[in-house]
Amino acid sequence: MPTIYGLRASGNCYKLQHLLDALGRPYRWIETDSTAGATRTQEFLALNPNGKVPLLVLEDGRRLAESNAILCYLAEGTPWLPSDPWERARTLQWMFFEQYSHEPYVAVARFVCKWLPEDHPRRAELPQLLERGARAFDVMEDHLSGESFFSGGVFGVADIALFAYTHCAADGGFDLSRWPNVTDWLARVRAQPGFSPMHA
Amino acid sequence: MPTIYGLRASGNCYKLQHLLDALGRPYRWIETDSTAGATRTQEFLALNPNGKVPLLVLEDGRRLAESNAILCYLAEGTPWLPSDPWERARTLQWMFFEQYSHEPYVAVARFVCKWLPEDHPRRAELPQLLERGARAFDVMEDHLSGESFFSGGVFGVADIALFAYTHCAADGGFDLSRWPNVTDWLARVRAQPGFSPMHA
Structure with a gap:
């Protein structure tokens, strides 16, 4: 194990x-x-x-x-990671996007809001974090206008990666109702068989 | 093409x-x-x-x-990306490390030094960028004490990813002589057949 x-x-x-x-x-x-x-x-x-x-x-x-x-x-070897090379590459594209253009803003805004005291100097970073995180949600919104998921057209590891901080983005001060495709996609992820909610 | x-x-x-x-x-x-x-x-x-x-x-x-x-x-399908699942995973580990723990400091320090004017306010970020970039080189130095490359024991895509901004880190103010294993690895990458130097 x-x-x-x-x-x-x-x-x-x-x-x-x-x-x-x-x-x-x-x-x-x-x-x-x-x-x-x-x-x-x-x-x-x-x-x-x-x-x-x-x-x-x-x-x-x-x-x-x-x-x-x-x-x-x-x-590897499950339907959550495509075996087709192109679909696998698209899946990886979204996972690198998540770590470079999404997590450093969406996750860090959450960290600043939830873990740092009200008077912490890093709270000054919030406007920029919210602006950059909004850009990431814009890119996701655009993708979701033509596809249902991020892992080569089906639900998979890129969806799990992007769901992690998107679903709790409100903790960092984001209002996800601005991105209706993203909101619908969150509901599709939660409706997957065996969905496991965050314990926090 | x-x-x-x-x-x-x-x-x-x-x-x-x-x-x-x-x-x-x-x-x-x-x-x-x-x-x-x-x-x-x-x-x-x-x-x-x-x-x-x-x-x-x-x-x-x-x-x-x-x-x-x-x-x-x-x-995909070349020796530059391992087909063995574990070695492929280790290769991906270093590629995500590069985008999350290395590039945002090493590449950004280079950008600030080479592209921004001497009196630009973002120059104030340099001490933190140099400190975080040094941490990334420490992690690479540690890995290279036991292995020659980053792509599942052999030269491959994770080496190409990490070489990109490591080889020109001096542009951002890093002194790579602090990391002799990294310096030796740079020489091994340059000695690969068909090595293509940066045009910039």
Whole structure:
């Protein structure tokens, strides 16, 4: 049984819970509070020198970091990761989009609003985070005007990756009613068989 | 023959030149100056709603964005992308690391130093960019103490992705002599058959 080191409240970590629960695969979860320094200990850095969760550890001790790389590994051979090279490439496109153009704004706005005190200087970043996050939702809205999902036309790992922080974007101050296609897509993801909600 | 919309001076675009030249595959390059607004025109946004280069356009008109997704697509079936699921996952891990923990600091420091005027307010970001970029090099240095490359033990797409902005990190003020394993790895990449240097 694989082990996940993760923080339940983290969207990046939730991605793995979401996929593994949907696949019905058992796993061990070791709660690792990165907001309290648990990823900067000597013990954890020996497992992942980049000091981040989630981290996958296989029974034989092999380790894999980066939420979206872990999603691809766990979904290999399932309908959640297309086998067709072009559809697989489109799926990866959206997963890289998520980590570069979406998460650094949508997830960080949530972090600033939910974890930092009201008078924290990083609250000054919020207007820019909201503007850049809105751009990411515009790009998703455009895609969803012609397709139902992000993983090569069907539900899969790119949807799980994008769902993670989109579904809780209101925590960071986003009003998702501005993006009706995105709102409909969130409902389609929640209606998937075996859908696993975030525990946080 | 595929078409690449790209900016020669961009590391993200250089990745595709590097791979396609190494594979000996012909391609058409359309120079697209994102620093002069060429990715924000109506025409370009119709091709890539995220308004970024590089962009791959196939002969039949299909389009793919995100440099690392394009690398994976073009390298499918070649030794540059491992077919073994675990080695492929490790390769993807480093490509997501590059886009999340490396490029936003190493590439942005280069952009600030080379493209912005001496008195630009964004120069205030440099100390933090250099600190975070140094952390990324520390993680690479650690990996290279036990392995020669980043793409499942052999040279491949994750090396091409990480080489893009590491080899020109001095442009952003990094002194790579602090990381001797990284320096040696850069030399190994340059010694690969068909190595294609950045034109910028």
